[in-house]
Amino acid sequence: MRRLLPALLLALAACSPEPRRAFRVGLLGPLEAKGLAEAARLGLVVALEAPAGAAVEPAADADGRTKPASALFFAATRAAVRGSVGVYFVPPPFPATYGWTDYPEEWQAMARTARRLAALRPVIEAGADAPAPFAAAPGLEVRAWRLRGRRYAALVNDTASPLPVDAAALAPWRALFEPRADAREALSACAGGLCLPPGRALWLEGRPGGA
Numbered sequence: 001m002r003r004l005l006p007a008l009l010l011a012l013a014a015c016s017p018e019p020r021r022a023f024r025v026g027l028l029g030p031l032e033a034k035g036l037a038e039a040a041r042l043g044l045v046v047a048l049e050a051p052a053g054a055a056v057e058p059a060a061d062a063d064g065r066t067k068p069a070s071a072l073f074f075a076a077t078r079a080a081v082r083g084s085v086g087v088y089f090v091p092p093p094f095p096a097t098y099g100w101t102d103y104p105e106e107w108q109a110m111a112r113t114a115r116r117l118a119a120l121r122p123v124i125e126a127g128a129d130a131p132a133p134f135a136a137a138p139g140l141e142v143r144a145w146r147l148r149g150r151r152y153a154a155l156v157n158d159t160a161s162p163l164p165v166d167a168a169a170l171a172p173w174r175a176l177f178e179p180r181a182d183a184r185e186a187l188s189a190c191a192g193g194l195c196l197p198p199g200r201a202l203w204l205e206g207r208p209g210g211a
Helices: 002-015 033-041 069-081 104-126
Strands: 024-028 045-047 055-058 086-090 128-130 140-147 150-157 174-176 188-190 193-196 200-205
Touching: 024 104, 033 045, 045 086, 055 069, 069 086, 069 104, 069 140, 069 150, 069 200, 104 140
Parallel strands: 024 045, 024 086, 055 086
Antiparallel strands: 128 140, 140 150, 150 200, 174 200, 188 193
C-alpha cells in the first residue's frame, strides 16, 4: 500500500479543483551529464540560482559528505511548512573529475528525498490550507492542507530540544514515510509523554472526510 502513495497523491492532484502553487525541488548546478540525466529522471530542477522565495539548503555536512536522507527531507519539509516556493540543494564539493552520481551511497540519499517530495508536491501545491489538527507546543511548526476530502499535516521541530505532541490527537492520523503507520510510534518518549525529536519532520495523513 505504501508503494501506491505517490501514484494516489498524483491522481488526487489531477482531479483537484484547487489552484496550484508552485513548489519546486531542485539542485544548484552545474552538474555533470550523468547527474543532469538522473536529476531529470527524478523530477529535480537544475539551476544556477534559486528563484526568489525558495529555500536554499546545503546537501553536505561539515565533512563534505551528503547528509542522510532524513536530514534532507527535514530541510525540504521545513521549507514547505514555512511557505517557501521550493527548496534547492547545494551539491557536495566533489572533485572536478567526479560527480554526485559517482558516489551511489551518497546520491541515494538525494534520490530518496526527491521521490518522497514528488509524492508530496500535489498536497503542497494543490491542497487547500487547513487549520492545524491540534495545538502545537511552543517551537513546534505545524501546517495542514486538505486535498479531495483528505487532510494532511506536516510537523517540524527546528529546535535543539524534543517537543511534546498530543498523543491522543495523533490517534486518527497515519504517518507517511515511516516504518509504522501509527503516527504515535514515529515519536520518542520524553518527559512530556511523546515528543518529536530535534531536527525531525513528520508527515501525517487523515482519514477521508475526517481527521
